[in-house]
Amino acid sequence: MRREVILLVWISFCFLLLPGCWGSMETDQLGYVLVIGLDKGEENIIKVTFQLAIPEPIEGRQAEKGTEVVSVEAPSIFAAQELIDTFVSKRSTIIHNKAIVVSEDIAREGLSKYINPLVRSSDLRRTNYLLVTQGKAHDFIQENVNLIFERYPSRQLDIFMTSTYMTGLIPNADVHKFYEALNSPGRQPIAALVGVEKKKEETQKKEQQGEEDKEQQGDQDKKQQDRQNKEQEGEQQAQDKKKETKSEKEKVEEAMAYVPGEIPREGGNKIEIIGTAVFKDDRLVGFLNGKETRYYQMVTGGFGRGNFTFPDPDPVEGGSNIINLEIMKGRSPEIKVDPDQEKINVRLFLEGEILSIQSGENYEQGTLKKQLEDYVSNHITQEVMRLIRKTQDEYRSDIFGFGEFTRIDLLTWQDWVDYEWLRKYPRYEVSVETVFKVRRSGIMIRTAPIHRGGEGGVRNE
Amino acid sequence: MNKVRIGYSEMTAFIIIMIVMKIFIGYPRIITQQGATAAWLLPLFSGLLAIGLWLLIMRLLERFPGESLTKITELLLGPVLGVAVNIVVVTFFCIKTALLLRVFCEATTLTILTETPLSAIALLYLFGATLTVYHGIEAISRSASIALPYILFSILTVLVVLYPYYDFKKLLPIMGLGGWPLLKNSLVGISSFGEVIALAYLISFLPFDKRKIRKIGVKSISISMFLFTIFIAVYLMVFVYPTSTETFVPIYQLTRSIFLGHYLQRVEAFFITFAAFTAFLRLAMGLFVTLHVLKDTLKLPSYHPLLAVFSLLFFTFAFTPKDMVQSVYVESLLGMNYGWIAFVLPLLLYLIALLRKKGENRVK
Numbered sequence: 001m002r003r004e005v006i007l008l009v010w011i012s013f014c015f016l017l018l019p020g021c022w023g024s025m026e027t028d029q030l031g032y033v034l035v036i037g038l039d040k041g042e043e044n045i046i047k048v049t050f051q052l053a054i055p056e057p058i059e060g061r062q063a064e065k066g067t068e069v070v071s072v073e074a075p076s077i078f079a080a081q082e083l084i085d086t087f088v089s090k091r092s093t094i095i096h097n098k099a100i101v102v103s104e105d106i107a108r109e110g111l112s113k114y115i116n117p118l119v120r121s122s123d124l125r126r127t128n129y130l131l132v133t134q135g136k137a138h139d140f141i142q143e144n145v146n147l148i149f150e151r152y153p154s155r156q157l158d159i160f161m162t163s164t165y166m167t168g169l170i171p172n173a174d175v176h177k178f179y180e181a182l183n184s185p186g187r188q189p190i191a192a193l194v195g196v197e198k199k200k201e202e203t204q205k206k207e208q209q210g211e212e213d214k215e216q217q218g219d220q221d222k223k224q225q226d227r228q229n230k231e232q233e234g235e236q237q238a239q240d241k242k243k244e245t246k247s248e249k250e251k252v253e254e255a256m257a258y259v260p261g262e263i264p265r266e267g268g269n270k271i272e273i274i275g276t277a278v279f280k281d282d283r284l285v286g287f288l289n290g291k292e293t294r295y296y297q298m299v300t301g302g303f304g305r306g307n308f309t310f311p312d313p314d315p316v317e318g319g320s321n322i323i324n325l326e327i328m329k330g331r332s333p334e335i336k337v338d339p340d341q342e343k344i345n346v347r348l349f350l351e352g353e354i355l356s357i358q359s360g361e362n363y364e365q366g367t368l369k370k371q372l373e374d375y376v377s378n379h380i381t382q383e384v385m386r387l388i389r390k391t392q393d394e395y396r397s398d399i400f401g402f403g404e405f406t407r408i409d410l411l412t413w414q415d416w417v418d419y420e421w422l423r424k425y426p427r428y429e430v431s432v433e434t435v436f437k438v439r440r441s442g443i444m445i446r447t448a449p450i451h452r453g454g455e456g457g458v459r460n461e
Numbered sequence: 462m463n464k465v466r467i468g469y470s471e472m473t474a475f476i477i478i479m480i481v482m483k484i485f486i487g488y489p490r491i492i493t494q495q496g497a498t499a500a501w502l503l504p505l506f507s508g509l510l511a512i513g514l515w516l517l518i519m520r521l522l523e524r525f526p527g528e529s530l531t532k533i534t535e536l537l538l539g540p541v542l543g544v545a546v547n548i549v550v551v552t553f554f555c556i557k558t559a560l561l562l563r564v565f566c567e568a569t570t571l572t573i574l575t576e577t578p579l580s581a582i583a584l585l586y587l588f589g590a591t592l593t594v595y596h597g598i599e600a601i602s603r604s605a606s607i608a609l610p611y612i613l614f615s616i617l618t619v620l621v622v623l624y625p626y627y628d629f630k631k632l633l634p635i636m637g638l639g640g641w642p643l644l645k646n647s648l649v650g651i652s653s654f655g656e657v658i659a660l661a662y663l664i665s666f667l668p669f670d671k672r673k674i675r676k677i678g679v680k681s682i683s684i685s686m687f688l689f690t691i692f693i694a695v696y697l698m699v700f701v702y703p704t705s706t707e708t709f710v711p712i713y714q715l716t717r718s719i720f721l722g723h724y725l726q727r728v729e730a731f732f733i734t735f736a737a738f739t740a741f742l743r744l745a746m747g748l749f750v751t752l753h754v755l756k757d758t759l760k761l762p763s764y765h766p767l768l769a770v771f772s773l774l775f776f777t778f779a780f781t782p783k784d785m786v787q788s789v790y791v792e793s794l795l796g797m798n799y800g801w802i803a804f805v806l807p808l809l810l811y812l813i814a815l816l817r818k819k820g821e822n823r824v825k
Binding site for chain 1: 497498571572574575576577578581588592628630631633634635636637638639700701702703704714717718720722723726727
């Protein structure tokens with residue numbers, strides 16, 4: 001009997017403790033913030049924009065009603081969070097936040113003071129994506145509301161960010177990686193670059209405005225110019241022909257070389273996520289476009305796969321025909337950094353699948369295959385070299401983390417700090433080698449010749 | 462001799478949990494502070510040294526078969542000094558466990574029960590620990606034996622699913638803060654394995670020969686050493702030095718870093734269950750060892766009348782530090798910086814036994 005009484009007392013005590021969740025809140029009391037945006041404030045230090053989920057069933061409703069965007073100016077992110085509770089009838093929480101969007105202005109000023117509260121907070125995870133927008137963070141979030149292909153706002157950014165591995169056009173950038181790079185003597189941080197679609201009408205309007213201005217000024221000189229033009233007509237025609245050929249090749253080579261807002265497109269989501277924001281210490285110093293971001297990821301080992309377009313390796317066909325390849329990471333890159341000779345040696349290992357050969361040449365096998373592999377290898381080598389030099393000369397920032405490879409050459413942490421890698425990086429000599437192998441050729445193993453009946457010839461044999 | 466008997470695997474689990482529990486609080490942070498990029502080597506060196514010291518301590522225990530360290534202290538130092546030293550040991554265990562209680566409470570407040578008063582969390586932990594200790598060492602060691610595979614599984618799972626962060630370069634430069642700090646901190650680092658001494662105080666519960674007792678110690682230290690080494694290595698790869706020195710509860714930060722796609726993230730709640738259970742067990746073990754040593758010192762028939770008093774004492778000691786930072790500092794000072802003292806007392810006793818040639822006849 002005594003045991004039962006004791007047990008009963010213990011259990012009663014347990015029941016007293018069980019409702020002890022002093023901080024308990026019902027789910028419908030909470031306002032789940034999905035994205036936080038940081039802009040420079042006008043009336044206070046920063047303008048913080050929150051994209052809040054409306055916790056109601058989305059099924060059968062318009063997707064854009066799934067979230068609400070609110071902005072408030074405050075001295076800090078947490079002060080802003082408190083303030084929104086004064087006009088949003090939910091207790092806002094950032095425990096489910098997905099991404100931090102920072103405006104270019106703030107990023108150029110220095111991000112460390114904004115990163116500090118983010119890494120200290122027990123609510124916010126360091127796995128939050130870190131995005132930099134060339135315009136205002138508020139504008140980006142405002143446009144992020146318009147979900148077209150995704151019903152669930154929280155999934156939209158997750159799916160966008162899988163492009164890191166599927167196309168390589170954006171880097172895998174989160175608060176954790178940024179903070180780690182910020183504290184490392186061997187690398188510099190990056191963030192993903194995002195923006196809003198520039199409307200075609202706006203662009204056209206600007207172009208028209210420019211043309212009108214030109215016309216007004218140009219009327220007086222028109223006759224004189226016409227005369228000069230006629231004189232140079234023959235010369236120009238020849239030059240134009242060359243230009244057309246070159247520009248087409250350039251177009252092919254510059255495919256994917258876009259930053260947000262530049263993609264020539266119609267339809268789709270209003271936001272664009274392409275490119276990389278480059279930091280030196282905690283300050284934004286420049287951008288990499290989509291194409292450069294792919295090469296950046298090849299060097300860091302983050303590249304998974306992506307479709308690449310090259311001019312045909314044949315000097316004759318190269319002007320008008322292209323080759324499409326899906327390039328995949330073969331294995332992790334080999335990077336050797338020699339602090340004695342101040343040399344960086346990069347070896348990339350890539351594999352590819354042929355997606356299209358417009359010229360119909362049989363690049364799938366034999367010497368032509370070797371020719372294609374060498375051509376692609378050289379092309380990638382040159383592009384990677386150009387990118388590394390850009391980070392050395394223009395940005396003076398080791399975003400690749402080459403400095404991490406010098407750890408092995410030094411015995412102690414202090415030796416490594418004293419080596420001052422980040423100061424020395426720009427003067428290092430770089431060599432790149434790409435080992436590219438065509439592993440598959442789609443579901444065809446050769447291209448049969450096309451018979452051009454009218455001209456009586458077989459084109460490609 | 463006690464009537465209660467503990468099996469080999471139960472006692473091994475008991476000691477392993479006592480040692481390994483540090484992973485769930487600040488141990489990885491402290492070690493990376495001491496060793497920087499070479500921190501993963503520290504548990505390895507310290508562990509090997511601790512095994513050596515344990516084997517020496519076993520020589521002392523072998524000279525007094527079946528006697529606990531409490532009794533041996535009295536036999537070697539005399540009734541007055543012996544009791545005094547044992548009281549110091551009780552105080553050490555008591556303060557250390559009380560500080561652990563505070564650190565567990567702070568960790569719980571910071572991670573899951575952010576709005577719950579610290580005292581309520583402390584009561585919850587103490588309630589579980591007191592209840593377990595009330596049922597005796599059998600309950601504790603069997604719980605430990607059942608829980609250990611799950612605890613180990615949870616720790617190893619955390620380490621494995623963090624594989625996207627693996628980058629072995631982060632474990633370099635190999636000498637960390639330098640040769641001397643590495644050596645010094647390896648020596649001081651034996652504190653991490655100091656809990657193995659509890660085995661010497663609980664020897665009266667072990668119904669088997671000295672070889673098995675020795676094996677329990679070696680096995681416990683070896684498994685803990687292996688776990689510490691891989692845990693620190695992974696921690697350093699995820700939170701690169703010096704950011705690794707910032708985190709209050711490293712394992713919590715590690716579990717929050719798990720991101721294996723949209724559907725496999727935010728999994729820390731799962732692992733917190735294991736951490737909380739380990740905390741309950743560790744507190745119960747600390748409370749039991751404290752009471753058992755006191756019972757042996759004062760030659761009491763049972764420790765049960767002291768249970769409520771000591772629970773209150775633990776609660777009081779736990780709330781002596783003014784704030785979180787002070788409690789973490791004092792706990793790490795006692796546990797990590799001066800925890801090696803746990804090895805010093807039995808080694809001094811062994812020296813005295815050798816000099817006074819005590820216990821030789823018993824061996825013969």
